[in-house]
Amino acid sequence: MKYRYPLALVGLAIALPLIGAQFSTMAADGTLHEPFFFTIPLGYALIAIAAGWAGRIAWLRHRQH
Numbered sequence: 001m002k003y004r005y006p007l008a009l010v011g012l013a014i015a016l017p018l019i020g021a022q023f024s025t026m027a028a029d030g031t032l033h034e035p036f037f038f039t040i041p042l043g044y045a046l047i048a049i050a051a052g053w054a055g056r057i058a059w060l061r062h063r064q065h
Helices: 004-021 039-064
Strands: none
Touching: 004 039
16 A cells, blocks of 8 residues: 555644644633644644655556556
8 A cells, every 4th residue: 555654644644733732721811822832733734745745656656557
């Protein structure tokens, strides 16, 4: 299965923000503290990398046939 690693990246991209959200807290004044907010753009970046990787695999397979 050639798409195993891009699919693993998509799974990681979905899991990262969910794991980061577990550490969010609400202060007494109503301020939300998210120490792992960076996991959201990191997840988007991983999805973009996985899409490019899968596209390259598909393009190379199409070129061979």
